Amino acid sequence: MTAATSLIPGLDEIVRHGDPQRRAEAALRISELFLQDAARLRPDHVELFDGLLIDLVPHAELAARVNLAERLSLLANAPRILVGQLARENELAVAGPLLRRSPVVDETVLLEIARPKGQGHLLAMSERAxxxxxxxxxxxxxxxxxxxxRAAGNKGAQFSHAGYSTLIKRASQDGVLxxxxxxxxxxxxxxLKALLAGSIDVIRRRLFDVVKPARQAAIKQAMSELSGVPELVESRRDFLPAQRTVLALHRQGQLNESAVLNFAKSYQYEEGVAALAAMSGVKIATLDRLICGDRHDPLLILGKTVGFEWATVRALILLRLGPNRVPAPADIETARVNFARLVPSTAERVVQFWKSRPTI
Structure with a gap:
């Protein structure tokens, strides 16, 4: 601690017997010295600073402690005892930055603080990576x-089985949650099924609109199980086996463009339509009627909305026509040009129209 003692003559005396004002001044000067050299300090040097500052920093003014906490919260080698001391402060402006992001505040300290402290401290913790x-x-x-x-929306948060049960129970009274x-x-x-079971219809519909296509398929399946009635499809085709196949792909994390392309190349119409329905959120019955119409446009719109490449859309057009029909090259080229020109926002508006008042 040669640097500190040379910077502040009589430091030992200040630490042992100095009045609060002198201790506060010493805290500011020593903490600044630490922050200037933090990147170059060895662990034993950091411990020396730690031993000094824990007796001096509590005497510093609030603004100084707030500033120090903000700067220490970004350091991986911040003085551990001092950081823990600041993180335990009742003053949220001091504790907050350290609780939100300091890598020095470990699990034991976080749990110790979380059990007695107020909502502000808990909210700060809920923002940790x-x-x-x-x-x-x-x-x-x-x-x-x-x-x-905030905790539920934190992608880096993990929940126990009991924690998830409590979370879902609380969500039954909170649409945002x-x-x-x-x-x-x-x-x-x-x-997901338990979450939907406790939700009102308007929240279910809103959730369906904001989740990814694969999750939409799971929502439709969950709602079908909750109601005890599978989605009815007015068609001569039997889509139920295809729906089971698509749901299995979703559960395996394999419901994607490659799967749709494989269905199209194999002329598996039911599976292709069921996959498109799951990925777009449009009902199978609606898609079946659209795709069986006179034009390729519905497939162009779906492909643009979901983000397919032209090769996949082209394969879907061939699937639509069937293995025994060969499209005219001019028709395929016209479809390719129209697909390239189609604006995603326009396609999305059309799909939203198709999805209006969906039964989920």
């Missing part, structure tokens, strides 16, 4: 609406 199941258990149990919503939970990548089909 990662949250363990033990910590989210506390956040969900003690947190208010804002805390729970339902939307946050329904969009989580780690939400299983069974949990």
């Amino acid at each position: 990662t949250l363990s199941p033990d910590l989210t258990d506390v956040l969900i149990r003690r947190g208010d609406r804002d805390v729970v919503r 339902t939307l946050a939970v329904g969009q989580r990548e780690d939400l299983s089909d069974e949990r």
Whole structure:
């Protein structure tokens, strides 16, 4: 600690017997010295700074502690005891930055702080890049609406089985929370079904509109199971086996453009339509009627909305015509040009029209 003692003559005396004003001044000067050299300090040097600052920083003014906490929250080698001391402060402006992002605040400290502190401290924690199941258990149990919503929307959060059950139970009284939970990548089909079971119809529809196509397929399946009635498709074709195939692909994470292309190349019409329905959110009955019409346009619109390449859209056009019909090259070229010119926002508006008042 030669640098510190040379910078502040009589430092030992200030630490042991100095008045609060002198200690506060020393805290500012030593903390600035640490921050200037932090990147070059060895662990033992950091410990020396830590030992000094934990006795001096509490005497610094609030604005100085806030500034110090903000700067320390970005350092991976910040003085551990000092950081823990600041993170435990009741003053949220001091504790908040460290609770949100400091890599030095470990799980033990977070849990210790989460159990007694107020909602502001819990909200700050809910914004951390990662949250363990033990910590989210506390956040969900003690947190208010804002805390729970923020934790549910945190992609780096993990939830225990009990935590997820509590989260879903709370979502039954909170539509915003339902939307946050329904969009989580780690939400299983069974949990999705429980979430939907406790939601009102308008929230179910809103969730259906905001989730990814693969999740839309799972929502339709869950609603079918909840109602006990599978989606009715007015067609001479039997789409039920195809729906099961597509749902299995979804569960395996393989419901994508490649799967649709394979269906099209194999002339598996039912599977192709069921996959398009799952990925676009348009009902199978609606798609079947559109695709069996006189024009290729519905496939161009669907392909543009879902984000398919032209090769996949072309294969779907051939699927639509069937294996025994050969399209005129001019017709295919016209379709290609129209697909290239089609504006995604225009295609999306048409699909939204098709989806109007969907039965899910």
